[in-house]
Amino acid sequence: MAHLAxxxxxxxxxxxxxxxxxxxxxxxxxxxxIEPRLGRLFRMARAIVRDETLARDVVxxxxxxxxxxxxxxxxxxxxxxxxxxxxxxxxxxxxxRVGRRSVREIPMDQDSGAGSSGVAVAARxxxxxxLGDRVVEAEAIRRAFLRLDPDDRALIVMHHVEDRPxxxxxxxxxxxxxxxxxxxxxARAALERALEAQR
Amino acid sequence: xxEPIRITDELLRLALTPPDDGADFGLDVSIREALDRTxxxxxxxxxxxxxxxxxxxxxxxxxxxxxxxxxxxLLAIAATxxxxxxxxxxxGSMFHGGPARTGEMAGPGPVAGAEIVWSVSLAGPLRNSMxxxxxxxxxxxxxxxxxxxxxxxxxxxxxxxxxxxxxTSPAIAAGVLVVSAGDGVYGLDAAxxxxxxxxxxxxxxxxxxxxxxxxxxxxxxxxSLTAVDLQxxxxxxRTSIGGAIxxxxxxxxxxxxxxxxxxxxxAIRAVDGTFAWRAEIGPGNVGTTAVRDxxxxxxxxxxxxxxxxxxxxxxxxxxxxxxxxAPGDRELYVGAIAERLVYAVGLDGHVYALRDxxxxxxxxxxxxxxxxxxxxxxxxxxxxSSGQVFAxxxxxxxxxxxxxxxxxxxxxxxxxxxxxxxxxxxxxxxxAEPAP
Numbered sequence: 001m002a003h004l005a006x007x008x009x010x011x012x013x014x015x016x017x018x019x020x021x022x023x024x025x026x027x028x029x030x031x032x033x034i035e036p037r038l039g040r041l042f043r044m045a046r047a048i049v050r051d052e053t054l055a056r057d058v059v060x061x062x063x064x065x066x067x068x069x070x071x072x073x074x075x076x077x078x079x080x081x082x083x084x085x086x087x088x089x090x091x092x093x094x095x096x097r098v099g100r101r102s103v104r105e106i107p108m109d110q111d112s113g114a115g116s117s118g119v120a121v122a123a124r125x126x127x128x129x130x131l132g133d134r135v136v137e138a139e140a141i142r143r144a145f146l147r148l149d150p151d152d153r154a155l156i157v158m159h160h161v162e163d164r165p166x167x168x169x170x171x172x173x174x175x176x177x178x179x180x181x182x183x184x185x186x187a188r189a190a191l192e193r194a195l196e197a198q199r
Numbered sequence: 200x201x202e203p204i205r206i207t208d209e210l211l212r213l214a215l216t217p218p219d220d221g222a223d224f225g226l227d228v229s230i231r232e233a234l235d236r237t238x239x240x241x242x243x244x245x246x247x248x249x250x251x252x253x254x255x256x257x258x259x260x261x262x263x264x265x266x267x268x269x270x271x272x273l274l275a276i277a278a279t280x281x282x283x284x285x286x287x288x289x290x291g292s293m294f295h296g297g298p299a300r301t302g303e304m305a306g307p308g309p310v311a312g313a314e315i316v317w318s319v320s321l322a323g324p325l326r327n328s329m330x331x332x333x334x335x336x337x338x339x340x341x342x343x344x345x346x347x348x349x350x351x352x353x354x355x356x357x358x359x360x361x362x363x364x365x366x367t368s369p370a371i372a373a374g375v376l377v378v379s380a381g382d383g384v385y386g387l388d389a390a391x392x393x394x395x396x397x398x399x400x401x402x403x404x405x406x407x408x409x410x411x412x413x414x415x416x417x418x419x420x421x422x423s424l425t426a427v428d429l430q431x432x433x434x435x436x437r438t439s440i441g442g443a444i445x446x447x448x449x450x451x452x453x454x455x456x457x458x459x460x461x462x463x464x465x466a467i468r469a470v471d472g473t474f475a476w477r478a479e480i481g482p483g484n485v486g487t488t489a490v491r492d493x494x495x496x497x498x499x500x501x502x503x504x505x506x507x508x509x510x511x512x513x514x515x516x517x518x519x520x521x522x523x524x525a526p527g528d529r530e531l532y533v534g535a536i537a538e539r540l541v542y543a544v545g546l547d548g549h550v551y552a553l554r555d556x557x558x559x560x561x562x563x564x565x566x567x568x569x570x571x572x573x574x575x576x577x578x579x580x581x582x583x584s585s586g587q588v589f590a591x592x593x594x595x596x597x598x599x600x601x602x603x604x605x606x607x608x609x610x611x612x613x614x615x616x617x618x619x620x621x622x623x624x625x626x627x628x629x630x631a632e633p634a635p
Binding site: 021023047059070074076140145195 | 202204206208210211212213214216218224225226229230231233234235237238239240242244245252253254255257258585
């Protein structure tokens with residue numbers, strides 16, 4: 001997966017220049033800066049919030065927030081981390097808001113192909129894996145993922161889905177690398193417990 | 200039979216990445232419109248964008264800026280402290296040595312003995328009126344309203360000024376001589392004696408002024424303690440404590456202490472004239488208060504047939520700490536305050552050295568003592584109505600020397616190896632150790 005944050009020197013220089021121009025009020029520069037990043041941000045948001053409409057709202061809000069606060073970016077090389085931080089924070093806020101508003105439910109994905117029993121999808125039959133087994137397992141993980149809190153979701157998505165290095169996640173979350181490792185470990189344990197709870 | 204699912208990155212990606220990955224998401228119309236409606240936030244460096252760019256100064260520039268600002272602040276503080284005039288209230292610049300009225304002064308005074316170096320006649324008596332000494336000049340205000348200045352070294356006269364009588368112990372600071380007189384309080388130019396301001400009063404003002412931080416504090420016969428700008432005479436605040444104030448107020452730690460007729464004692468905040476506390480210490484008048492180390496000392500029952508008591512009062516709360524009455528129940532005054540000793544003087548002719556209200560030693564002058572004492576270099580200088588001036592060892596009360604003057608001697612100022620004092624027959628005297 002390509003990462004703009006880890007782009008070439010030329011890409012970084014170009015991005016830095018756009019950040020400076022955009023921070024000075026240049027909308028065209030901002031459009032040029034933000035547009036290539038939207039797809040990735042949307043996918044990250046969608047993976048975290050598990051809702052396409054909500055993810056679109058999150059990214060749109062993040063775009064506006066970033067434009068408004070752009071001059072607060074102290075280091076142009078941190079723009080991507082800063083932008084990701086806005087999206088992640090927005091996701092967490094939305095998930096907490098949704099969580100407060102309603103009892104958490106675990107919807108059945110239409111493409112899961114699983115049976116009607118929640119228990120049946122929580123484990124796979126022995127012995128060997130098959131494509132059908134993997135689909136069932138993926139569905140079980142999706143259901144378990146929905147039981148995680150927003151922070152754990154964001155960490156798992158950034159590290160295991162987006163394949164971001166721990167150091168980059170630490171930069172996004174503005175916490176030490178060791179803290180990210182510890183939180184990741186905790187998030188995986190929470191996911192395992194959620195899976196176990198389905199058995 | 201089932202077995203646990205092993206969570207792998209591949210499985211997580213499969214689970215959490217929808218099949219339509221790569222879905223198109225661009226700057227659609229709604230986002231563009233939202234951006235068009237949004238103004239960028241302005242930061243403190245926004246006006247400086249020309250020099251620092253849209254993101255403001257770099258971290259290094261900010262750190263340097265903060266350090267420079269701190270350095271500037273330190274320099275400003277140092278400059279302020281360095282250029283601040285020396286304490287306005289040098290010893291001897293006002294009644295009882297300074298605004299706290301402890302009587303302790305820098306000195307030195309005569310140690311081994313004393314004789315008259317010079318004496319000059321005044322136009323009026325000095326009854327318990329203490330000269331003020333600043334810059335080698337003695338300022339005197341007598342009972343007939345005359346204010347005069349003399350050279351402390353020779354006794355040579357300088358300017359004189361007549362005010363409505365009587366005039367009391369002057370105070371001097373920043374070139375302004377403040378004198379209470381028969382029709383109010385005057386601020387005189389210390390160099391020339393010309394009147395710079397006048398605070399009128401309906402009756403003679405007997406309270407000697409205190410000066411602290413360019414503010415004059417004086418008690419008025421209408422019962423109000425008044426704060427006045429030293430340079431202009433403008434009244435800053437005026438607070439009534441409940442009875443005529445005829446003795447000098449004292450100032451310490453941002454509080455002004457004053458006692459009045461009716462036994463009222465008050466601590467008033469110097470900044471705004473509000474009460475910190477009030478206390479009643481019995482009938483009669485209250486003497487000049489004095490304060491040191493968080494304790495206010497005041498005597499009660501003056502000018503009345505009432506118990507005469509010296510009270511030690513908490514400066515912060517007004518609570519009584521201890522009290523002392525002399526055996527004969529005569530009027531008492533706060534003579535001076537040392538570090539752990541309070542010297543009370545009384546009309547019974549005694550000096551009482553008190554520690555926490557207990558007499559450590561007593562000295563009998565054999566004549567009423569109606570003047571406050573002076574303390575310096577371990578010696579206590581006492582003036583008695585007999586005209587005798589005593590130097591006592593402050594720790595033991597042992598007499599070091601005595602000098603006989605004509606008339607009732609007033610309180611003295613020890614300085615430059617001399618003791619300057621006046622008498623009620625209108626003589627100003629300089630005492631010094633006899634030549635070997």
